[in-house]
Amino acid sequence: MSSTTYSSFKLACIQLKVTSDKSANLINAKSKILEASRNGAKVIVLPECFNSPYGTKYFSEYAENIPQGESVKTLSEAAKEAKAFVVGGSIPERDSSGKLYNTCTVYDTEGNLIVKHRKVHLFDIDIPGMIKFQESETLSPGSSLTQFETDYGKIGIGICYDMRFPEMAMIAARKGCIAMIYPGAFNLTTGPLHWELLQRARALDNQFFVATCSPARDMKSTYNAWGHSTVTDPNGQIVATAEHDEAIIYADIDLEKIKQTRQMIPVSSQRRFDLYPDISAHK
């Protein structure tokens, strides 16, 4: 970790086109990470389920052991070559007892796997006539919250449905995070309803940056991702966003903006923990 103090850095979200060919997904992910790095990105984010189609019937076939699997190897090489922090979206993970998880792995600039986050809140919803999805049919939930250190500040991780639970972001902010990153794959029902609203809410509530990274939309796949990878600033304003095709979006993460927003509207020092609990004290 560098001892230099930075006032800003460039973050990239890669809205990757995900296919059923795992090797092709890995090659594409690595090539896009290197492209983002050539364009100056220092923290590079991949989407949820970037090495596999998103669906309960695929998770077992595509699952890998972490850190032995080929996805970790590829992302570690990519982070080292790019000299950037890589937030490796997520992959289906199989642990030594055979349980499956939806897991994000994170790498430092030397390619070391520094942390992994297993999706804590599983995506189990049923909107009649629109979408039914039950991750819990095959996946187990993670059991811890995740933050990691970078040269620029601490960053919290959640995966997709985790974004609907404000407590996670609130805890990350109160533990000193400058941003929350959510690899995610909303769909054509919940995407237009909630995707942007949730990330702007998480950013505004906590006066920090929020980045989301979705797979590109593929109307031939069994799950149609919403796309619209987005970066939101501490004022709840969108500073970068994509449509639904494959794309890389870039945002300058200006750390002064966090300080300024919190100075102007100092909600974090105005809380009334005499009236409600401080949930960040919980873990």
Ligand SMILES: NC(=O)CC(=O)C(=O)O
């Ligand atoms: N895919 C998810 O985990 C979440 C999602 O699509 C939603 O909350 O809507």
